[in-house]
Amino acid sequence: MKDHDTADATLDPVLAPVLAAIDDQLDAATDRLLDLLRIPSISTDPAYKSDCDRAADWLVADLTALGFDARKHATPGHPMVVARSGGTDGPNILFYGHYDVQPVDPLHLWDRDPFDPAVEETAKGRVIRGRGASDDKGQLMTFLEACRAWKAIHGALPANITIFCEGEEESGSPSLIPFLQDNADLLRADIALICDTGLYGDDTPAIITQLRGLLGEEVTIHGPDKDLHSGMYGGLAVNPARVLARVIASLHDDTGRITVPGFYDGVPELSNELAAAWDDLKFDESAFLGAVGLRLPAGEQGRRPLEMIWSRPTCEVNGMTAGYTGDGFKTVLPAEARAKISFRLVGTQDPHAIRESFRAMVRDMIPADCRVEFHGHGASAAGQMTTTHPAFDQARRALSDEWPNAAAYVGCGGSIPIAAYFKQYLNMDAMLIGFGKDDDQIHSPNEKYDLSSFHKGTRSWARILHAMTR
Template identity: 65%
Template structure:
């Protein structure tokens, strides 16, 4: 295998790679809008044809929603040579509000900015630019070496931006075909726009909606105020009780399954030089909230949370209406880490609320749903090999990092296919994903292709 020649090939044909990305970006594959159903299929067919052109056995797989793309390439199973599954998604977010775009979202172009060249257009970063970094690395590798360095399965989804309704059934029905030694997920980014990263832990989520019911109707506060229960007062008291003055969540047993960071991971995170003050300043804040005995990165990557996302009740229109409302409502979410069980946390939350209700007030729990955290075992030598390859390409020591949000597919791969995933991407915080004027740095695209070539070489040689 000739990695150096592959890298030269990538450098020499970057303009052609950009042309292919721009062609894909022109397809308005908005998965959540039925009006774009045919365009989603067009994007999937584009990718199938492109993968076939570089030697993959690729095809569309129909689902009740938008089709999946599945492709296989490289040598058959060989002892000691890894089998990798690569995941990305070809669908994109809607473009509204259209008037805030500086150029048409599906007329992508290369632009010069004060930070360098960027590719502007919907899906440039999330996730078409990212998934094409991997495909372009495969193209260069095949062209130089005549074969891929290891067995590779590519799995591209068309419903990620609309909740992935077909994903779990498809994984269950096709588990044997899709199983590999490890998955690679490109739907992520770099740390602080400068440090290449492998996300090794993702927080889970538990979402709760509650309705407190008191009197049979809204009451006149002049007649009933001070006598009848006001569910808004009660609800705000319950919400306040969920955290103590130091920012800790007070649900009994909430922290039972929360692990502490390893010394190695803590040292990596401390070395990232994360500026929490700047992060808060960017949104007009200055005083950190949450657990006061934890660092900022711990709070957003490896600690669980409880947050009120919405609260309402009574009269909220113009003017004033002096009522005691019959109902009060709240939406509350918990970010979960480690081995925290959403069902266990839900049961503790139900008990917590019910224990604070007087006899003539009831609570309805509705729309609750959750998923556990995903934690990858970095004891697998492949993680350190990939980290070394990223460090070589970017001339910056790559880091194992956490992610405050949730990427459900990583958990599904673990639960259904029985394998861990490396989340490696090259997006930056200012890419404006899901927003007007989305972009992807040309450097991210170029060095992303080179990074995947290095990772594949390193993983194949390590075996």
């Protein structure tokens, strides 16, 4: 790791004191993050609606204290927070993050209360433990803390900065597109910055250039009008759980390819140039899988591991329920069976066309004595970022100055629809930079964010702002 004190002494006199302030205020910055993490802003559960509102209020107060004109905007769901600095001759920059978090279930697998966050000592160093530490409150606060240091040292920010915080990212962003359409003039900037991604390995910063899209479908198969005794009815009455199992088993062939008709329309092959660049990253699939208790690659046969998680589409079952699932045993035929299925999309795949094709395929498999019900959970296309905007090279060089290894342009297996929406609705390029790690356990019990990620992430944004405004 680079010696900050030694390296910073040779920096531009504008940047050096900002980095020093970030170092000096790390404890106070961490306390602010812990305060935000204590708010259980779970957007998917209506029981936490007031907590989402409270998280938005927390951000408005903090951004106001930083000198932003910060306001909470009501939506049909959870509020948006927009804060503007203004008043400089620098470029116009929009920063996006989200304050909502995933549910914490199963709670018994957490080693501490997920909303009683703390800094913990681990074998790999100090970490910030708690729901939202990495996704996305910790990442969001790296940028705010960089702005705080700039204001403390120079009295003003180096650019016209707008902060845009969403409260529904983890629940499909149902209010996002209407808000973008209604507030385009408020949000439009020269470029957008998004901090909701991660490093490549522990010491290589990454700028995401492509993201997979996401389509979510919930399928419920209804059979008898109540649960039935399996001795009295088994063999004669249809079992919705068995029907659902047959549907799920049919979604992939023996080579791992997805069987939904027309699914691969718009899926590009990996270019030789990109394949070579990704091969140079020396991805270790054995270590990647071994870290989560696995050892054998699955999925499409004949594909590179990075290709499968960055540039190939997927179909995955995220959850299934049917019949009695409590302790002990209850011999019933369930009245219904339910599954949540997600598709990660690439290239120009059309999520709406795939939804209709999937539903038609399932309907064709439903026996006459059953009926099927569908509930959609979002539909966003894949995102492809161009790197021709000068901010990309400026950020790449700034990140390389902060981290042990040079920054890399990489893909991302996850879905961050906001990047494509910024291009579609605001005609604005987005640059995705984050400091999470593969072992942060986002969406899982015991989520954490390395304190070094929080610290160096804040320093990285200060460097990027300096590079973009010189």
